[in-house]
Amino acid sequence: MKRISYSRQSIDESDVQAVAETLKCDLLTQGSQITTFEEALKRYLNVDDVVVVSSGTAALHLSYLALNLRGTTVFTSPVTFAATANMLHSVGANVRFVDVDPKTGLMDVNNLEQVLKETAGDKSISKRAIVPVSLQGIPVNLPAIDNLAQYYGVSVVEDAAHSLGGEYVHDQQVYKSASCSHSDLAVLSFHPLKSICCAEGGAIATRDPDLAHTVRLLRNHGLMRQENSYLRTQKLWGYNYRMTDLQAALGVSQLKRLPFFLSKRKAIANRYYECFQGEPYCHFLTPTPKVLGSAYHLFVVHFESKEMRDAAYIFLQSHGIETHVHYVPLYKMELYKQWLGEFSLPGAEKYYQGCLSIPIYPDLSEEDQDYVLEILAKFCNQL
Numbered sequence: 001m002k003r004i005s006y007s008r009q010s011i012d013e014s015d016v017q018a019v020a021e022t023l024k025c026d027l028l029t030q031g032s033q034i035t036t037f038e039e040a041l042k043r044y045l046n047v048d049d050v051v052v053v054s055s056g057t058a059a060l061h062l063s064y065l066a067l068n069l070r071g072t073t074v075f076t077s078p079v080t081f082a083a084t085a086n087m088l089h090s091v092g093a094n095v096r097f098v099d100v101d102p103k104t105g106l107m108d109v110n111n112l113e114q115v116l117k118e119t120a121g122d123k124s125i126s127k128r129a130i131v132p133v134s135l136q137g138i139p140v141n142l143p144a145i146d147n148l149a150q151y152y153g154v155s156v157v158e159d160a161a162h163s164l165g166g167e168y169v170h171d172q173q174v175y176k177s178a179s180c181s182h183s184d185l186a187v188l189s190f191h192p193l194k195s196i197c198c199a200e201g202g203a204i205a206t207r208d209p210d211l212a213h214t215v216r217l218l219r220n221h222g223l224m225r226q227e228n229s230y231l232r233t234q235k236l237w238g239y240n241y242r243m244t245d246l247q248a249a250l251g252v253s254q255l256k257r258l259p260f261f262l263s264k265r266k267a268i269a270n271r272y273y274e275c276f277q278g279e280p281y282c283h284f285l286t287p288t289p290k291v292l293g294s295a296y297h298l299f300v301v302h303f304e305s306k307e308m309r310d311a312a313y314i315f316l317q318s319h320g321i322e323t324h325v326h327y328v329p330l331y332k333m334e335l336y337k338q339w340l341g342e343f344s345l346p347g348a349e350k351y352y353q354g355c356l357s358i359p360i361y362p363d364l365s366e367e368d369q370d371y372v373l374e375i376l377a378k379f380c381n382q383l
């Protein structure tokens with residue numbers, strides 16, 4: 001039987017060569033590949049500074065530490081990977097989940113405005129911040145969030161783990177997700193299933209030199225080297241969140257291939273969109289509305305009900321096709337219930353009930369795309 005995963009990395013000979021060459025270098029960590037990768041990301045994103053780290057989770061952790069979010073009330077989305085909010089727990093922030101648009105899973109800006117207004121006069125809240133997630137590869141509405149953030153004087157961290165390569169238009173100008181054009185910091189992940197792969201890896205982008213300086217220090221134990229001396233100063237309580245040069249070399253090579261990856265993902269998404277307009281799919285599943293600037297990290301279809309989605313998951317699995325649910329809202333997790341109490345949000349519930357991520361990745365062959373469509377059609381025909 002065929003086996004198709006919902007996502008996977010694309011590694012070619014140029015990637016292998018890049019890593020192999022780096023293995024022969026003197027420095028396997030803290031070497032020149034780190035700077036090369038950071039410079040390449042800076043150019044790609046058109047942002048002032050980028051700090052690469054060991055994972056997207058480490059990037060979130062350091063961003064939250066740099067903004068000093070301990071005791072801060074942070075508005076984020078419950079429809080995200082656990083790391084977005086886990087790291088808020090780690091730094092001692094207070095999480096307030098904001099509802100999402102049931103069609104896209106992206107933070108609902110009206111709901112955000114409402115909670116910002118409600119909490120504005122609350123004397124028990126000293127500081128607030130916003131962590132929106134550019135889910136599926138679709139840049140969240142950053143200009144609108146930035147407007148609110150400026151008005152209420154709060155910081156914004158874009159979780160752009162899904163959206164490297166994603167773009168949005170504001171005032172007739174095109175901006176890249178993670179460019180920090182409308183946020184203080186942005187976080188990227190280079191996990192194998194993301195836009196580009198470093199095996200593990202992440203990055204923090206910013207236009208603020210003080211924040212960049214702080215995350216650089218925190219990445220390397222918080223220790224500052226004194227020039228021409230063996231002495232170091234313990235400036236902050238930091239970590240070893242360094243990326244290795246092998247990962248950075250892979251990142252440099254993969255970033256060169258990003259336009260190709262994006263075009264392949266877009267072509268697959270367009271093919272799916274076209275097919276889903278026709279029988280037998282159209283009565284049973286609705287794809288996420290088409291967004292031109294999406295990086296198509298995921299391709300999500302929505303079924304009418306949880307029962308139907310769960311049945312589709314099993315049916316596809318029994319035919320060798322892996323799918324996934326991105327995501328069960330975090331407030332449904334036991335530990336989150338213990339932390340934040342029990343509640344649910346209507347948009348997040350609606351999104352979660354029917355969503356299913358079907359295979360999309362650059363090396364997914366036309367034959368395999370056809371197989372996914374054929375099995376999905378078979379499932380819909382039997383409903």
Ligand SMILES: Cc1ncc(COP(=O)(O)O)c(C=O)c1O
Pocket residue numbers: 055056057058080081083084133159161162188189190191200201202
């Ligand atoms: C939205 C989101 N944020 C953060 C992360 C964490 O990234 P990493 O796996 O590189 O630690 C992920 C990883 O899947 C993610 O999907």
